[in-house]
Amino acid sequence: MTGFRSVSAGAALTLTVGLLGPPAAAAAAPSAISWAPCPTYSAEALHAMVPPDKLTRFAELLARxxxxxxxxxxxxxxxxxRLITVALTRLxxxxxxxxxxSLALNPGGPGGSGYLMPVQLLTMGEATGIDKRYDLIGFDPRGVGYSTAVDCPPPARDPGPEPAGPLTKEAARRTYDAQVQDNAACGRSDPAFLSRLTTADVARDLDRIRSGLRERKLNFLGISWGTWLGAVYRSEFPDRVGRMFLDSVAIPRFTLPAFENGRAAAAERNALRMAAWIAERDxxxxxxxxxxxxxxAIIALRTDYDAHPRRFTDVPEPLDGDLVAVSASQDAPVWPLAAKVMAELRDATGPAAPPTVKEVVGDPGAPAEPPADLPEQSNRTMNRAAFCNEDPARLDFEADWAGYRQRLADNPMTGLNHSFSAGCAGWPLPVQPVRLRPGTSSLVLSGHKFETPSPYEWTGQTQAIVGGRVYTVRDDVHGSVLQVPGCAADLVTYFDTGRIDGGCAGVPVPTGTDEPAVRSLSRTGTGSWS
Structure with missing residues (x-):
């Protein structure tokens, strides 16, 4: 995730980081913030950032x-x-x-931009009043947006499209080799900078922001990868944290295989909830x-489409079992759309694609060129570096292929939704693991009972290491607290008073079969925490 997700969209990482030096040495002299006029945005950029009915409020907040x-x-x-700059905002x-x-905000990533998050939170979220008694602090982590950043060179070669149907070992090896080469070229393009794109370094930057704001303690709200950043900050600077709320808690002991396997298992469990919902509407x-x-029936449909991919005259590529697995992996708000897609796939006779299938997978045409002044929403180089600098796995091909095949066997409805990837194999920079430590400052760990990107069990695992209180959201929507009025009200109360109850209902499961406004299916797979 970078920025806010709609509650109807589908949509983290952990680590062992040994400190690069004692926190006291890292904090040295008080930091100074250089304040300057904010960027201005064209009408085209504003329309790309915010819905039309929110534009007036968005502009008012930008002016502040x-x-x-x-x-x-x-x-x-x-x-x-060498010094670099970290860009920040204050409302x-x-x-x-x-x-x-001051309440610092991070929307996720790694590599997500939080620069405009104070304005986005108040424009498109439900946390009414969060800015009454707190200065809201946004920032772009190093490597992102208005902060010092680099971009890795584009891939040297493309392994080419995979043929429809089950992934063969030969095609997987081509993908693996190309990604290893790409990882190596990326890491060697600017090793001095890329090796310092770590969560621990971002946490130290965050403490420089705290110092520059002249705050004794910093409050923090993080979502998805932002929960990992918050946990690392609290571990490294335990006496500098006020109140901290972490929504959709990241895995506390990170390896990329454990990360992928946890998410795959959570997707399969949630697909069983969807199956029960579909059964009630037979x-x-x-x-x-x-x-x-x-x-x-879903497993049979996936198996049939893998064995016999369908070609339709009005969609660009043949459809195989991957589309069934993606459909079965959706969050509850999208279940009516996903169920209709699967029913149309089952009943399709061709030659044209069924209408909903065509709408979901049809050729969208060339993407529109974004406005030149649109701020960067996420940085893929930062995403890759933050993952790979902290991932000790870096599997060879045979181990990677075996893990992928096992995920498919363990998760027959949804396993194909998690694509084969080389992960961090070939990344040439040394592993920099992080180890979380317990703390005593106020902490709320918000876990979503049924979600896939940050499985609920990671919340309890994190609490066992760092402490804090668990707040359970009874939905499957990643990072939804700010989007649900009752949950967001609890969050605001927590930051105002330090008190919170045990949880909220979250995003409701659809009671009927009305399809959501969103007309796409989202994939949760390797390459992004959120």
Whole structure:
């Protein structure tokens, strides 16, 4: 994730990081923020960032926003060496007389831009009043957006499209070899900078922001990968944290295989919930009247499309079992659309694709060129570096292929949704593991009972290491707390008072078969935490 997701969209990482140096050495002298005029945006950029009905509010908040930069060491082991800049924003509290402090925000990633998050949160979220007593602080992590960043060179070669049907070992090896070559070229393109794109370094930058704001303690709200950043910050600077709320908690002991396997298992579990929902509506979808029968029907449909990919005259590529697996992997708000897609795939006779299938997978045409002044939403180089600098796995092909095949066997409905990837194999820079530590500052770990990108069990695993209180959201939608009024109200109350109950209902499961406004199916797979 970078930025806010719609609650109807589908949509993290952990690590063992040994400190590069003691936190006291990293914090040296107080930081200074250089405040400057904020960027201005064209009408085209504004329309790309926000729905039309939100534009007036968005513009009002932009007018209140303050923008600046703070200089930080590229390498905190050499604090007097090369400096880079981290860009930040501040939206001051409305009630300065009763101000509670600064609240830093991170939307996820790694590589997501949080620069405009104060404005986005108040425009498109439900956390009404969060800015009454807090200054809201946005920032672009190093490697992203308005902060110092680099982009790796484009891939040297393309392994080519995979043929329809099950992935063969030969095709997987071509993909693996191409990605290993790409990882190696990326890591060697600017090793001094790329090796310092770590969560621990971003956490140290965040403490420089705290220092520049002249805050004794910093409050923090993180989503998805932002929960990992928050946990690392609290581990490294335990006495500098006020209140912290982490929504959709990341895996606390990271390897990329454990990350992928956890998400794959969670997707299969949630697909069983979808199967039960479809069974209750057998008169509409016709897959069976029990969850077991629906599950068997979905597996049979995926198997049939893998064995006999379908070609339709009005969609660009043949369709195989991958589309069935993606459909079965959707969050609850998208179940009516996904169930209809699977029913149309089952009943399709051709030569044209069924209408909903065509709508979901049809050729969208060339993407529109984004406005030149549209701020970067996410940085893929930062995403790759933050993952790979902290991933100790870096599997060879045979181990990677075996793991992929096992995921398919363990998750017959949804396993194909998680594509084969070389992961961090070939990344030439040394592993920099992080180890979380317990703390005593106020912490809420918000876990979603049924979600896929951050499986609920990671919340309890994190609590066992760092402490804090678990807040359970009874939905399957990644990072939804800010989008649901009751849940967002609990979050605001927590930051105002330090008190919170045990959870909220989250995004409701559809009661009928009305399809959502979103007309696409989202994939959760390797390459992004959120």
């Amino acid at each position: 926003l303050e923008c600046g930069t703070v200089a930080v060491p590229l390498d905190y082991r050499a604090p007097h060496g 001051k509290a409305q009630d300065q007389a009763h101000r509670l402090g 008169d509409v979808y016709g897959f069976g009247r029990t969850a077991g029968r629906v599950r068997a």
